Amino acid sequence: MYGLLAVVFFWAVAIYFLRREIAPAWAEPCLRHPVLVFEGDDWGYGPLEQADALRDIAVELARHRDLTGRHPVMTLGVILAGPGAAGTPEEALGAARVTLEDARLEPVCAAMAQGVRAGVFDLQLHGMEHYHPAVLTRAVQMDPQVRVWLAGAPFVETEQLPSPLQSRWTDASVLPSKALDEGDIRARVADEVAMFRQCFGALPEVVVPPTFVWNACVERAWAEQGLAVLVTPGERYETRGTDGLPVDTGVYYRNGQRCASGLLAIVRNDYFEPVRGHRTERGLAGLAAKWAQRRPLLLETHRSNFVGASAQRTESVRAIGDLVSAALHAQPGLRFLTVAELAQHYVRGGDLIDPRLRTRLLALLHRLDRPGRRRKIFGLLAALTMAAAFAALVAAV
Numbered sequence: 001m002y003g004l005l006a007v008v009f010f011w012a013v014a015i016y017f018l019r020r021e022i023a024p025a026w027a028e029p030c031l032r033h034p035v036l037v038f039e040g041d042d043w044g045y046g047p048l049e050q051a052d053a054l055r056d057i058a059v060e061l062a063r064h065r066d067l068t069g070r071h072p073v074m075t076l077g078v079i080l081a082g083p084g085a086a087g088t089p090e091e092a093l094g095a096a097r098v099t100l101e102d103a104r105l106e107p108v109c110a111a112m113a114q115g116v117r118a119g120v121f122d123l124q125l126h127g128m129e130h131y132h133p134a135v136l137t138r139a140v141q142m143d144p145q146v147r148v149w150l151a152g153a154p155f156v157e158t159e160q161l162p163s164p165l166q167s168r169w170t171d172a173s174v175l176p177s178k179a180l181d182e183g184d185i186r187a188r189v190a191d192e193v194a195m196f197r198q199c200f201g202a203l204p205e206v207v208v209p210p211t212f213v214w215n216a217c218v219e220r221a222w223a224e225q226g227l228a229v230l231v232t233p234g235e236r237y238e239t240r241g242t243d244g245l246p247v248d249t250g251v252y253y254r255n256g257q258r259c260a261s262g263l264l265a266i267v268r269n270d271y272f273e274p275v276r277g278h279r280t281e282r283g284l285a286g287l288a289a290k291w292a293q294r295r296p297l298l299l300e301t302h303r304s305n306f307v308g309a310s311a312q313r314t315e316s317v318r319a320i321g322d323l324v325s326a327a328l329h330a331q332p333g334l335r336f337l338t339v340a341e342l343a344q345h346y347v348r349g350g351d352l353i354d355p356r357l358r359t360r361l362l363a364l365l366h367r368l369d370r371p372g373r374r375r376k377i378f379g380l381l382a383a384l385t386m387a388a389a390f391a392a393l394v395a396a397v
């Protein structure tokens with residue numbers, strides 16, 4: 001009797017201390033079917049060979065369908081502008097800037113639009129540039145490597161910039177990075193949203209912060225400009241530390257969460273980068289793990305797999321196709337849709353959402369079952385409970 005009381009007490013204490021983990025894991029809605037989305041970043045400004053790469057990806061995706069007849073979707077996080085050829089860095093990053101309205105980038109935009117019409121692409125805002133022009137102008141004065149990169153403009157790969165400088169929404173010209181001025185943020189967000197609309201004829205619905213560094217001010221500005229959905233890695237990073245890496249803030253996001261800004265959060269929760277050796281096995285393991293948690297699998301995959309100095313286009317396209325085939329085989333109920341559509345299901349509690357208690361309890365266990373301290377605590381409690389139950393049984397006999 002006392003043993004059972006002690007176990008109940010320990011469980012109560014554990015749940016109290018882990019309430020900050022349990023509450024969001026419980027609040028996140030559960031999916032009724034497994035979902036897979038490829039989240040392609042960095043498309044738009046850059047090498048002109050992108051048009052061919054996009055067409056290859058679109059052809060591969062169009063070969064597959066889910067039960068409902070939908071093709072797998074790769075969302076394209078679009079970068080709208082980058083440096084042009086000019087005599088000075090200020091000019092290259094300013095007056096001579098090249099945008100997607102430039103006739104030379106027309107084939108890239110056409111390949112994107114064609115994929116959208118075919119139901120295999122969906123365009124998301126990634127940013128006007130994959131950097132902050134004024135910050136990069138300052139960095140050029142100090143970093144000869146950045147100067148060499150800029151001299152190659154136009155159509156240079158922003159992937160080649162030092163990582164901290166690829167963050168658009170913090171001033172990383174000197175580390176640790178500093179917050180940007182609020183007026184500057186609001187003006188730049190208004191510009192990028194207007195440019196997206198000009199290029200594609202519609203407002204962007206979904207935004208993907210470059211390098212996942214942004215702050216509450218940027219988020220509010222996107223909401224004010226009419227964006228609806230924010231793609232996150234599950235946490236917000238606002239600055240770069242002295243080591244150049246994103247700094248933890250403890251501001252977390254879950255799927256379907258209505259943020260203070262008004263945006264709806266979606267969590268990108270794995271990678272599929274074929275140039276880094278990611279293949280079917282890894283994708284399937286991710287799909288099984290996320291499905292057990294009744295979460296979608298959102299696979300981040302960058303343009304650099306398909307375009308640029310280190311790209312392996314044919315192998316990467318094939319790796320995507322192989323994963324889709326194997327995923328449909330492993331999970332015949334698998335659904336393909338866009339991130340914007342997925343967000344709508346979370347908002348409306350659409351037929352993709354499973355509200356049953358049993359589903360939610362099982363999903364909660366899988367969501368909490370992560371390596372580290374928590375698993376040890378729950379493991380210990382489970383062992384204690386079994387021991388107490390066994391002792392009670394023996395006493396009863």
Ligand SMILES: [Zn+2]
Pocket residue numbers: 041042126130210211
């Ligand atoms: Zn990016």
